Amino acid sequence: MAEKMLMKGNEVIGEAAIRAGCRYFFGYPITPQTELSEYLAKKMPKVGGLCLQAESEVSAINMVLGCTASGERAFTSSSSPGVSLKSEGVSYIIGSDLPCVIVNVQRGGPGLGGIQPAQSDYLQATKALGHGDMHFVVLAPAYVQEIATLMGEAFDIADIYRTPVMLLADGALGQMMEPVDFEAKRERALPEKTWAACGHGNKRKHNIVNSLYIEPETLENTVLARYERYKAIEENEVQYDEYMTEDAEICVVAYGITARIVKTAVKAAREMGIKAGLFRPITLWPYPKKQLAGLADKVDKFLVVEMNMGQMVDDVKVATGCKRPVEFFGRTGGVIPTPDEILAKIVEMNGGAK
Amino acid sequence: MLDKIKNRICVLCGHYGSGKTNVAVNLAKAAARAGKRVCIVDFDVVNPYFRTADNRAELTELGVRCIIPQYANTNVDIPSIPAEFQSVFISDEFCIIDVGGDDGAIALSAYKERFEECGYDMVYVYNKSRPLISEEDDAAESVRYIEATSGMRISWLVNNTNLGEETTARTVEEGEDACLALSERVGVPFLATTAFKEVKGITREGVFYMDNATKRLF
Structure with a gap:
């Protein structure tokens, strides 16, 4: 093969x-x-x-x-x-x-x-x-x-x-x-x-x-x-992936399939002039705490997106020492979030499109 | 491709993930656009998601009658065939039956006699990029397995070799060569090659070009 x-x-x-x-x-x-x-x-x-x-x-x-x-x-x-x-x-x-x-x-x-x-x-x-x-x-x-x-x-x-x-x-x-x-x-x-x-x-x-x-x-x-x-x-053994986080103001944290949906939303946000980025933990334990702590010094806000009721939110708060606000968007029960829904949340956190 | 299918009922079978649903949906759209009255049946009893039911709105808009299991795309695993399916045997529509992969063909065996009374074309959809049927020996076994499971005869082979969004003309052409060899091996005639519209530069004749009907998540 x-x-x-x-x-x-x-x-x-x-x-x-x-x-x-x-x-x-x-x-x-x-x-x-x-x-x-x-x-x-x-x-x-x-x-x-x-x-x-x-x-x-x-x-x-x-x-x-x-x-x-x-x-x-x-x-x-x-x-x-x-x-x-x-x-x-x-x-x-x-x-x-x-x-x-x-x-x-x-x-x-x-x-x-x-x-x-x-x-x-x-x-x-x-x-x-x-x-x-x-x-x-x-x-x-x-x-x-x-x-x-x-x-x-x-x-x-x-x-x-x-x-x-x-x-x-x-x-x-x-x-x-x-x-x-x-x-x-x-x-x-x-x-x-x-x-x-x-x-x-x-x-x-x-x-x-x-x-x-x-x-x-x-x-x-x-x-x-x-x-x-x-x-x-x-x-x-910590593994993670980043997408457009260098100059990001809103950093979305998501893992698994949800991270790919977020990526589409981040691209769309960038096209609207919103500085969004994606941080994707690949190892959920050990959690990439140091890397998120580093990002907390650079970005304005975090948004956690998951297919649940916000189970990773506390890990992001702990890793970042609550330095920045951490918001959440998710769907649950077997419903998959759409890129548009996530984009709407990013736009809202940005205080509208720039 | 459509002109060679002589019977009113066209059954699409094959190995898991060979692209039966994509071929079925595009065949239904092409037949409807050619002015035929068309019915499509989601006959999949093995696959929990990514199925014909995902394309219901678009097909209905084209006037295609969709027979979808009551619990398709819900949160339960109840692979039932709706009673409405029986209408396929008494209607005068062009009926496309999208069967589940491999063992999914077992559901056909319950209706074997009705299919024989009405006459049918059964199309085996082949994708050389699928690991369990990539080798000719395995593909031949898969063809015979589906015939044995359903109790029905396969009338045609279709080459639907693809690598999703990474498909190239070479992928498709190598698949066609393998499908022609398979056709020779199992004694089932080759019907056509199918390919996504985005794939450019295929030099073979009679390719049936298709939209990618798979539900997009991102």
């Missing part, structure tokens, strides 16, 4: 995982991410891999736990309600210091919600998908091409820091088709998995993968060691 192919976002998630050397997928179908299972059901057997439809999301995430404990790359995928079901397993995986990749192709919520695209799992993904002191890396692609790159990187980041990495997409990105090529991703040095429970052959002490610690002090030390790794992640 040297030349470009026309692919759905969901298919690219599967193909990129295979190219990252992942041979184990455990999932349960749910709209709007089912094409991923379907693609892997066809492709995994051809590369000697396994695509297993579990009896539930809970089973799938625990199969990931068992598989990754043996040192193999493994991943699971679902959409919002299914990801909620996985939360216990995610916490156990973190408590066991295991790498894995979790995909959430978001749909409207809460509850069963609906099957149309949403970004209303931002807080769940970035703050607490599961109990305990924990973080994990959250990557938010905005392009089908970027899914290919980030999915490859996700497995490396997971292995380097022994942490789950979430690819946080949405239904629109999962369903839309764009040309993609699977260019070589950044080569990274990967640590040996000396912890893997994969058979000791009487040659070493046996490895135990576990999230239970009898002594509180031992658990505390384990958590502290994990937070040292989180510090390293915050130093090394």
Whole structure:
């Protein structure tokens, strides 16, 4: 597949995982991410891999736990309600210091919600998908091409820091088709998995993968060691993108598919003489705090645009130390904002067209 | 392309994302503009969004009767075929049936006898840029799979090879060559090549030029 192919976002998630050397997928179908299972059901057997439809999301995430404990790359995928079901397993995986990749192709919520695209799992993904002191890396692609790159990187980041990495997409990105090529991703040095429970052959002490610690002090030390790794992640793994922010007065902050809609609105605002720009976090955890703090010294106002009720607003306020006003525009419930609606909000914040 | 379709019912099938909806919508528009009475059916039971229903307003304005599943583009996953679909078999319109990809063809099998009574052209839409049908062996398997799933015979192959907005004349022409080879391989005649109007410099004959009917988000 040297030349470009026309692919759905969901298919690219599967193909990129295979190219990252992942041979184990455990999932349960749910709209709007089912094409991923379907693609892997066809492709995994051809590369000697396994695509297993579990009896539930809970089973799938625990199969990931068992598989990754043996040192193999493994991943699971679902959409919002299914990801909620996985939360216990995610916490156990973190408590066991295991790498894995979790995909959430978001749909409207809460509850069963609906099957149309949403970004209303931002807080769940970035703050607490599961109990305990924990973080994990959250990557938010905005392009089908970027899914290919980030999915490859996700497995490396997971292995380097022994942490789950979430690819946080949405239904629109999962369903839309764009040309993609699977260019070589950044080569990274990967640590040996000396912890893997994969058979000791009487040659070493046996490895135990576990999230239970009898002594509180031992658990505390384990958590502290994990937070040292989180510090390293915050130093090394922040990714973001900027568009026309150099001289921007109104800086729009948006991620994922919404950032592309915002980009159209920013272009239109520029044509009207309004100095708008776009800041797009690619990693939602670690959050690009320093970069936003820098922008707060240059711009007049921030506007957060999301497909939810404003879940990222507080992160922008904290990152910028509330130096500038932060306003919000969003649609929710599976409704996708239009470039015109966003432009109208930018014009309003500008006090009308200049 | 339209002149070669002899039956009143034209079924469009193919692999996921091969561009069936785009071809269906443009075929309906062309037929309506040529003065035909046209009906289009969103027969997709597998795809949650980006479907014929997105083009309803434009098609209705051209006088095309649209049969759309009640729950298309809503928040629920109920892939039902509306009862109105049965009118296709008793009307005198030119009827275009836009079927869902791959396993979506299973919905056709329920109406196989009615299609046979009325007569139909079934068109397999091919896009060489789709990874699971890019190789000839896989494409041939896909053609046979859809025939086996629907219990119906494919009458024509259409080359709709494209890379979305990055499509070039070369993309289209290489797709046509692959589609001609596939036609030879599976013994199904080649109908035409379809391409977006924006693609310039295609040197092949008889290309059916189309608007991009895919819903734009940005």
